[in-house]
Structures are given as structure tokens and as C-alpha cells.
Amino acid sequence: MAKIPGVRPPDLSELTRAQDRMTFLYLERCVIHRESNAITATDERGTIHIPAASLGALLLGPGTNVSHAAMTLLAESGSTAVWVGERGVRYYAHGRSLARSSRLLQAQAELVTNRSSRLRVAREMYAMRFPGEDTSGLTMQQLRGREGARVRRTYREQAALHGVAWDKRRYDPDDFSSGDPINQALSAATTSMYGVVHAVVVALGCSPGLGFVHTGHVRSFVFDVADLYKAEYAIPCAFEIAAAGYADVAAETRRAMRDRFRDGRILERCSRDIHHLLLPADEPEADDLGPDVVRLWDGGSRTVAGGTSWDGEVDW
Structure with a gap:
């Protein structure tokens, strides 16, 4: 099988839980890129490295230029990218979810x-x-x-x-x-x-x-x-x-x-x-970073596996 192009996404075990991450980082007037599993921010003063897997939210202010590779890493790491206005006081858009469960x-x-x-x-x-x-x-x-x-x-x-x-x-x-x-x-x-x-x-x-x-x-x-x-x-x-x-x-x-x-x-x-x-008081708090499993609703309280052909289950 041919190798899938691009950098391999981080494993779930490599990610930091949402509640254990750094809260936010605000950047403006810099170029944001990726180096391995770190986000880099470069301006006239130099380059800094930011561990994407431990970042909660990256607030992108005016003058930021973000590469495709950087956004891919943020998405795969479950770090929310939030586009904001001058001084970080106007909200425009945000990134994707870290959760695998609904x-x-x-x-x-x-x-x-x-x-x-x-x-x-x-x-x-x-x-x-x-x-x-x-x-x-x-x-x-x-x-x-x-x-x-x-x-x-x-x-x-x-x-x-x-x-x-x-x-x-x-x-x-x-x-x-x-x-x-x-x-x-x-x-x-x-x-x-x-x-x-x-x-x-x-x-x-x-x-x-x-x-x-x-x-x-x-x-x-x-x-x-x-x-x-x-x-x-x-x-x-x-x-x-x-x-x-x-x-x-x-x-x-x-x-x-x-x-x-x-x-x-x-x-x-x-x-x-x-x-x-x-959640109900008696339901334990669970980590929702499980595998990407898609299931199908069965019409009641039961679900069945997705990605499966069910054409033999019902007589037409």
C-alpha cells in the first residue's frame, strides 16, 4: 500500500487532556508555521516554538499569516484556533473539536x-x-x-x-x-x-x-x-x-x-x-478521547456498527 502523504497525525496518547492544557496564547503580526509537532511563530525578533498538544486556544490577531501545516497540527492536536480582532477583543471564527464522542x-x-x-x-x-x-x-x-x-x-x-x-x-x-x-x-x-x-x-x-x-x-x-x-x-x-x-x-x-x-x-x-x-450525578466523568467509531441508530435505544453492509438483515 502506498504511503499516505503528509506528516503523521499525533496519537491520542500523545495529546494532553483539555483540562490539563495551557489556557490561551495571543499572537499578532507574525508568521505561524509548523516544525515537527510544534507551532512556530516568527517575527523580526526571531522564532518561538509552541507545543500544540498542550495548548488550549491560540488567539490569532491582526497581521498573522498561518500556514496550512500549522492549522493541520492545531486541528489534529485538538487545539482551538480562534481568529480575533485588534487587541483580541473581537471574535471571528474558531477551529475543530478534540472530542471523538458525541x-x-x-x-x-x-x-x-x-x-x-x-x-x-x-x-x-x-x-x-x-x-x-x-x-x-x-x-x-x-x-x-x-x-x-x-x-x-x-x-x-x-x-x-x-x-x-x-x-x-x-x-x-x-x-x-x-x-x-x-x-x-x-x-x-x-x-x-x-x-x-x-x-x-x-x-x-x-x-x-x-x-x-x-x-x-x-x-x-x-x-x-x-x-x-x-x-x-x-x-x-x-x-x-x-x-x-x-x-x-x-x-x-x-x-x-x-x-x-x-x-x-x-x-x-x-x-x-x-x-x-x-451529565447525571451518578455517571462518572469519562475521557471522550476515544477512537473514531461511527455507529448507526437502530430506531430505539440500541445502536449498531457503522461502516458495515446491512443489506442481508432485512427482507426487501
Whole structure:
């Protein structure tokens, strides 16, 4: 048999689980290529090597030129490539999933398309933000009101802690530089959070668009999950950076968020929380990096093997 051309894809055993990876790396104005099983980024200062198999999300900013070989390696390694705008604050597109199983995706679809189970998951998401409080009897309107009060209180507390003047969240998505430093920092921190959560959602094989609280947007589930951590990571980080008076608020915020993600093991936590929300409590968290096996639905609860001729099973 003739040898298949191209570089051999990495074995599953060579890949790092989504929850154990580096969170994200933002690159701009450089040429991105591949050398063996590493991604290389080259600019006028030289070349750096990035281990693709241990990277969660690669945020590709303006001026990046990516080779076919580099994108192939990212896809085979399950690293999500996210195309973003200037300073990493506008999202354009993302790469493929690391998962081989549709188990979580099917659970997500079943839960979100039933009103009672969707409400149960939404309540659990809010319960995770209000530890010790009973949210089981609250309506979505009551939960939204309580969440809004919590976020406003967090803004006020962080402003007082860091001595930052605060009025309200105000930004122009078409003009990042028009915002004051704190709103610029909040935008950059939130985008970093979305990028990392999106990487975990996609790597686990879930649908970014099937949200429980958010709805109608292609990243509704990403927003749902990111909101679990925003008041803990993004808001405090943004106020800390704004208080420091940096000239490049966006870049400093991204670096600070990356440090917080690493220290807080956000990938592991995010993966665990998604499994908790979507799977029954008595079902163990499994690694979905199994072999590429395609099966056929048999009309009930049974499945049969794919890639098989079944013409002899039924009389025509």
C-alpha cells in the first residue's frame, strides 16, 4: 500500500487532556508555521516554538499569516484556533473539536430542548454563583435580577478596593479605544475569558450555540459557562489593571488573565463544571478521547456498527 502523504497525525496518547492544557496564547503580526509537532511563530525578533498538544486556544490577531501545516497540527492536536480582532477583543471564527464522542453534545441537546430540564440546568448555573442559597424555586426573572445585583455589587466593591472611578459598563464594540481604561480592561478580560471557555466547550464536543440562559447566539453556551467565573476572574483583574495605569491596557489585561487562569486551573474547573451540568450525578466523568467509531441508530435505544453492509438483515 502506498504511503499516505503528509506528516503523521499525533496519537491520542500523545495529546494532553483539555483540562490539563495551557489556557490561551495571543499572537499578532507574525508568521505561524509548523516544525515537527510544534507551532512556530516568527517575527523580526526571531522564532518561538509552541507545543500544540498542550495548548488550549491560540488567539490569532491582526497581521498573522498561518500556514496550512500549522492549522493541520492545531486541528489534529485538538487545539482551538480562534481568529480575533485588534487587541483580541473581537471574535471571528474558531477551529475543530478534540472530542471523538458525541456523549456530551447529545446530553446538551436533550437538556436544552426540554423546558423543565433547561430550567433545571439554568437554576443550577445560578446556584453555582450563589453558594449556600436555594435557587430551586426561583423563576428566570428572579434569577436574572439576583445576578444583576450581584454583578453591580462586584463592580462597586472592586472599584472601592482599587480606587478606580466607576460609573457603569460602557463600551463601543466598533471603537475599543473610545472607552475609559476600566471599560477597556473589562472588554479585554471578558474576551480572554470567552476564548478560554470556548476552547473547553469545543474541545469537549459540546455546541457553543445551545445555551441554557443565553439564547439565539452562536456562542450562547460559551456565555453561559463564562458567566460562572466572570466575577471571580475577569472583573477583579480588569480593575487591578485599570488602577495600575498601564499604557497598553488590553495587552496587560490579557497577560494578567493568563496568569490568573494558570494559577486557578480554570481549564480543569471548566471541564468539570460542564460535565456536572450536562451529565447525571451518578455517571462518572469519562475521557471522550476515544477512537473514531461511527455507529448507526437502530430506531430505539440500541445502536449498531457503522461502516458495515446491512443489506442481508432485512427482507426487501
